[in-house]
Amino acid sequence: MHIFYTPDINLETYILSEEESKHCIKVLRLDSGSLLYLVDGNGGFYDAIIEDPHPKRTKLKILGKVENFGKRNHYLHIAIAPTKNIERVEWFLEKATEIGIDEITPIICDRSERKEIKTERLNKVITSAIKQSIKAYHPKLNEAVRFNDLITQNANTQKFIAHCMDGGKVTIKELLIPNSNYLIVIGPEGDFTLEEVEAAVNNNFIPVSLGDSRLRTETAALEACFEINFLNR
């Protein structure tokens, strides 16, 4: 099953980019009449056939479209402090895309060792994962923001903060309103500071526990992603 990501699709024909054309014709060795599938990242899933197998500008004819393909019953936004080793963020993005996520915001915290992040490469990881796991919605990756800017944004969503300090935490299972919107913030390798947790609580974030294990940043983020998807099934 050959899937291509075509966010700019809008007509009855479509010309694959030079890179995708090469992949289609030279690598996959598809030819005129071959069936393939397109996803537009916005819920559109298309059947198409190759009309002109040009190795640099392959022309496709769209046969049909399904809208809202695999539409999810909730909206999950995870804000995560990027790890020092960027591969751990990439792994999180791939896995979260497979399991189900809608929006990701890298956050810069007081104890963040990594203060900047290049989203272009990370977006490629997400695109590759939607093709691999046959998803028609492309999770939205925001540019990095400071923690305090994120938590003071108004949003009509359930807001959770996962930190490692003791005291007063409940589980997501106890709080979750099904079929709703969720924002969960995950701290850096050295955890949030007490001031950050207090600021989040003052902005209506609820401290939650993700179980008894001490989890790495990216594992905690994926655990949250698992839990919220699982509880919405």
Next chain:
Amino acid sequence: MHIFYTPDINLETYILSEEESKHCIKVLRLDSGSLLYLVDGNGGFYDAIIEDPHPKRTKLKILGKVENFGKRNHYLHIAIAPTKNIERVEWFLEKATEIGIDEITPIICDRSERKEIKTERLNKVITSAIKQSIKAYHPKLNEAVRFNDLITQNANTQKFIAHCMDGGKVTIKELLIPNSNYLIVIGPEGDFTLEEVEAAVNNNFIPVSLGDSRLRTETAALEACFEINFLNR
């Protein structure tokens, strides 16, 4: 918090291996009287201090021991067909160790692209993950076995098979007996064959669904690990 893995501990003193001694004295720069923690992989968690900070054979004095540290209320055995790219197996082992797993068996299936696996390096990944996530039990990694040999073993455990074919699947949530033993088998990148699924069913494995997403092998295994831990909380 400095954790060392000391499976052969049995006295009131302990000599760290040359590699661990070097790490302790040269990298962490710990000295006489420094407090550190040892886990024996079998549930034992120890406080110790450095008695002799020798860079090749650091001598520790054991101060106290807690048994059954972090003992889990169930036993989870995942049998997984190793992925072509071994890094994906390593990621799974690290994450499953953090989240909670007791035993892992690599299985060789009809469609396995990878027919052999070196467990030594994989065991190091597990050891590193137990130290990082402060676990006193070391998950057991078995040598690879053929799928048919695994499924015909008698075991007093709930047995599940996660495959990608249509038809007749239920969720783990519907079936799971809490605080029990579980064995779940996860197929290779090209899925199990129909004959393998039938053979598993004939050996009392129940086909289960891990949700609507098409998951990679290692993501499916981690999803199963997450579900079984979550349902046992």
